[in-house]
Amino acid sequence: MLSNQLATTYAQAIFELAQGKNLLDQVEKELLMVEETIKAQADLATLIYHPRVPVDAKKDTIRKVFGSELTDFVCNFLLLLVDKRRETVIEGIIREYVILANKARNIVEAEVTTALPLSQAEQEQLGMKLSKVTGQVVAIKTVVDPAIIGGVVVKIGDKLIDGSIVRQLKAFEQALLRTEVTKIGVTS
Template sequence: MQNTIIARTFAEAFYDIICDSEDKKDLLDQLSFLVKCVGEQHDFAVFLATPKISRVVKVDFIEKVFRGKLHDSLVNFLQVLTNKGHLSALCDIYREIESLQELEGSKVKVFVTTATPLAADLKTKVVNALKKKLSADIVLVEQVKADILGGFIIRVEDTLIDGSIKHHLEKIGNCILERSKTYGI
C-alpha cells in the first residue's frame, strides 16, 4: 500500500508538469520508452534499484546519459526520484500516470472486488450509484477474488469500503476474542 501511495504521489506531481508542458506527447512518449527500457534491460533495472550504488552516482549517471537526449523535465524528475530514493518505483509511477491519463476529464476509476463476477444489471446499478454519488463518469475495474467469500470491496482513490463477508467474519471473530479476554474465558 505504501508503494502505491508513493507512486501515486509522484505520478500526480509529474503529471501536472506534463500537462503544463507544450511537449506533453513527447514527454509521455519518452517516459514510456524509458519504462520499456527498464523492463527489457535487466542490468539497467538492477542499477536503478540497487541501494549499494549511491544516489550521487545515480544522479550523475542520469545527467550524463539522458541530459540533451530526453526532455529536461523528465531528466529533472528522474533526478528528484533518485534523490528521494524512489527511482526503483519508476514503473509503478508510470502505471499511475497512465491511470491519470485514462481518467483525464471527469472520470473516476473505481475498483470493485467480488467473489464472483458481477451480473450485467448489477454492474449497471453500481456504476449509476457511484456516478450519482461521485458526480463523475465511472471507469469500473472489476476484480474477482473468491477468498472474500461474498459481498464486495470498493476502492476509489484512497477510500476503501470493505463489505466482504470475510471482513465481517474477521470483525466478529475479533469481537468474540476481546469479549472472551474480558470475561476470562
C-alpha cells in the first residue's frame, strides 16, 4: 500500500513539472524506455533494485546506461529516486505517470480480452464504440485469453464489461442450479 502511495506522489510531482515545462509526451516516452530497458535486462534490474548496491554505483549505472538517451529532467528525476531510496517504485511511478498524462490528454486505457486476436479494423471499430460510450479517446491494449471461449471482456478503469461466453455459461449454470426441479407427471 505504501509503495502505491509513493508511486502516486512521485508520479504526480514529475507530471506537474513535466506539464509546466510542456514535456508530457517526451517524459512519458523516456520513462517508458527506462521501464522497457530495466525489464529487458535482468542484471540491470538486479543492480538498480538491490538494497545492498551502493547509491553511487546505482547513480553511475543510470548515467552510463541512460545518460545520452534521457533529458536532464528525467535523468535527474531517476537520480533523485535513487538518492531517496525509492528506486523500487520506478515501475509504479511510470504506470501512474502514464495514467495522469493520458487523463490530461482525455485518453482512457481499455484492456480488451478476447479468445482470439482482434484485427486492426476490429480494434479501431471497438475503440470508436468505446469512445462514444466514455466520451474520451480510448487507447486499447489487447489480451488474448482462450479461456473466455468467445466474446469480449473490456476493462476501463474500475469498470468491467464482461461479454464473454464463459461468463454467460456460468450465469446459465447458476440459473439452472437455482431452478426448482419438479416431477413432471405424464398421463395418457
